[in-house]
Amino acid sequence: MNPLLQRLQPYPFERLRQLFSGVVPPAQLRSISLGMGEPRHPTPAFITQILVSNLTGLSNYPATAGEPRLREAFAGWLARRYQVQLDHMTQVLPINGSREALFAIAQTVVDASRPEPVVVCPNPFYQIYEGAALLAGATPWYAPSDPERNFAVDWDSVPADVWQRTQLLYVCSPGNPTGAVMPLAEWEKLFALSDAHGFVIxxxxxxxxxxxxxxxxxxxxxxxxxxxxxxxxxxxxFTSLSKRSNVPGLRSGFVAGDAALIKDFLLYRTYHGGAMSPPVQAASIAAWGDEDHVVANRQMYRDKFEAVTPLLAPVLDVALPDAGFYLWARIPDALGLSDTQFARALQAQYNVTVLPGSYLAREAQGANPGAQRIRMALVAPTSECVEAAQRIVQFVQSLSSKPTS
Structure with missing residues (x-):
């Protein structure tokens, strides 16, 4: 077996399953999960219809590079959304959801034969970054987010000698779990570092x-x-349709940028087997070409955040994020509970699932920036999210009313 597999840590949801072992929630309260970031809004009907109507495409092997019409759809959306012009033949590629491609790019980019290769990522972070770095033979370096600066990542905390050995930098904007969006000045800093040290972003x-x-x-x-x-x-x-169009099961997205990197990534993906099936390509073309369903989806999330955030703000340190569908809340120290203790007790007493923040981060530079925080994914229907928030308020109030010894 590949010995690097032994360096992988259990995925957060496996750790959550272990945390809840032996917990029996109240039977009279329905289970409400704010734990997993899985979109639960209905998939737009037109996407499903186009997918089904193109099932005859299953009789063909798809090209890893995708159909030209699909790549034109990617480039067209980028032009409309970001006012950038990319060559659809050399600067974009289909991917089977952003997760697999974010993992695969480390296997393409990292040269493990060089001395002590490093992959830098935010902390807290999406766990794929760490696993990708480890299996590519690199060492992850975790740059903490700063709550005092709207959870901006403290890139200045990365030592110069680490940047010199860095081959790949993962950034996430809007961030998971914080929702923070990187401003132009932060991008300018990272581009300068990339130019100086040659790493890929x-x-x-x-x-x-x-x-x-x-x-x-x-x-x-x-x-x-x-x-x-x-x-x-x-x-x-890297982007995908999963959150934008409520099709996480479609496994469809694209990567775009540096033509030289795209060329090498295509070579890797050809061997890796990263082709997108023809029916999914057809559905993706339609999805990237329509914005009405995206606007409606965004409004549903806006309504939920407007309903839930004011309920939780009096009992938790929480505020509306820049973007994303997570609330990244701090547990008051006065409650005397760690994030894992809070999550387990909430599950046991109120049948509401949240994810401990420490599971989404690593202890680095003497601290775990996810400790004493919980991540709440507002993906359930509004009524469920509101009910979950009300239960959390009751839970915190019950803890606050207990006499101290």
Missing amino acids: ASDECYSEIYFQGAPPLGGLEAAAQLGRSDFRNLLA
Whole structure:
């Protein structure tokens, strides 16, 4: 067996299953899960219809590069959304959801024969970044987010010698779990570091279409274009239809950016077996070409956040994020519970599932930036999210009313 597999940590939801072992929630309370970030809004009917009507395509082997019409759809959406122009033949590729491609890009980019290769990522972070780095033979370095700066990642905390050994940098904007959006100045800093040290930037942007106020979140390609980097040197942006169009089971997205990196990634994916099936390609073309369903989806999330956040704010340190569908809340120290204790007790007493923040981060530089926080995914119907919030309020109030010893 590959010895690097032994370096992988249990996935957060496996740890959550172990945490809840032996817990028997009250039978009279229906189970409400805010734990998993799985979209639960209905899939738009037109996407399903196009998928089904193209099932004859299953008789054909798909090309890894995808049909030209599909790549045109990617480039067209990027032009409309970010005002950037990309060559659909050389600068975009279909991927089977952003997750598999974010993993695969590390296997393509990292040269484990070089001394002590490093992959830098935010902390907290999407667990795929860590696993991808470890299985590529690199060491992850975790850059903490700063609550005092709207959870902006403290890239300045990364030592110079780490940047010198860095081969790949994962960024996530809007962030998971914080919802923070990277401003142009932050992109400019990272581009300068990439130029100085030659590392690739993999920009995870799968939450880009769920936002609540002001302008749409700035994307990596958009930032590069605004800074005069029209060749998107050493930059790849990853996105998918899962959150945007409520089709997580479709496993459809794309990667776009530096043509030289796209060429090498296509070679890797050809051997890896990363082709998208013809029916999924047809459905994806339609989905990327329609914005009405995206606007409606965004409004459903906006309604939920407007209903839930004011309920929770009096009992938890929580505020409306820049974007995404998570609330990243801090547990008051006065309650005397860790994030794992809070999650287990909430499950046991009120049958509401939340994810401990420490499961989404690693202890690094002497601290785990996810400790004492919980992630709540507002993916259930509004009524369920409101009921879950009301139960959480009752839970916290019951703890606050207990006499101290």
